[in-house]
Amino acid sequence: MTHPILNDALFDAMKTSVLPTEEAESLPPLCYTDAEFYQFEKEAIFSKEWLCVGRETWAAHPGDYFTSFIADEPLIVARGRDGVLRAMSSVCQHRAMLVAEGSGKARAFVCPYHHWTYALDGSLASAPAMEKSCKFHKENFNLPVFALEIWEGFVFINFDQNAAPLAPRLTKVSEVLKGYNLSQAEGEKPTEELSYPWNWKVMFENNNDGYHASKLHQGPLHDFIPSELAEFPDDLPDNTAGYYRTNRTLHPDAAFNATQRAVFPIFPDLTADERHRMVFANVPPTLSLVMTTDSIIYLILRADGPESHRVDQGVLTTKQAKSDPAYQQKMAMSFLAASEIIDQDLHVDEMVQIGLRSRFAPRGRYSWQEGAQRLFNTWLVPRYCDTWNKLKRKDFTEF
Structure with missing residues (x-):
């Protein structure tokens, strides 16, 4: 079997995507558009990862x-x-x-x-x-x-019964999330399955991206969390199964609604310092979290093609939140603000996918505010290269 798209040159080219952020460049565009690469990715990522x-x-x-x-x-x-x-x-x-x-x-x-x-x-x-x-x-x-x-x-x-356990490789992420007591947070099961015509990585990268926040989302619903206050960890272990970024806010207990402030009970174990920031945590290839002091938006991304994926999107709060008689009204207010921001992101995701199909699609350079993209690459590229090397040794018989 011949592989015109999959070759050593492609995987060698990916190595520039894991350089330090100031030197790195984005993945080759075909990683987001090509059907053959998607089939490879099913083997490299989805058949082996949690x-x-x-x-x-x-x-x-x-x-x-x-x-x-x-x-x-x-x-x-x-x-x-x-x-x-x-x-x-x-x-x-x-x-x-x-x-x-x-x-x-x-x-x-x-x-x-x-x-x-x-x-x-x-x-x-x-x-x-x-x-x-x-x-x-x-x-x-x-x-x-x-x-x-x-x-x-x-x-x-x-799908791999012999896969290494997940939790031990998420200790650094769990430390950052500790104050949210995420396992006890509550929220309704999403009733609507969302389906989008772009590659799952496009959406995953957008969820991780602090660079666009003060540009695309400028205005009263987002200005309290400026891009220049983004922070990226430098102590994640090599075997990490996830990563995160934090973003300082201009005032404590900031939230995405017209008041710019938390309207639900604050997660009680957050420290004063943690109440002055938001956390964006990611467990690729499927889970992305946006964490404010009173609520957590989660997205479960489920790839179903080279240029399409499905999403389960929900909100979690403290157990006490629903006891508020105005819970539904406050949730509606928060959803209205979040929807305006999300709609901006969705439009960008769709247009990026169109751009990635172009013969002029670049391998772009990163701003320091895109440090999370480089963290994503450091998760992806070794898995791609490892699988490619194994497939070569087996003469493609398993692909």
């Missing part, structure tokens, strides 16, 4: 389940009768029909096509009219079950 699929509270009780879809893989996350949370494929092992959609409560998963029935742990419980099939044994046709880990209340799955 992927966020939701919050643990979305399946809090036995029988609760929710479904997801990422990098062409339909998934079920279900709480078994034994109380254990499991992640498994939603693909029936008979004829590939999906055995579950949406979310809800179930005693079992019944394939609507031929009524093969699976227990909540993925084991095949019933396969009607299969008694005449030679050498058919139910135990050989269970739903594939994946590795699962909970981090800060978020559910992560991994």
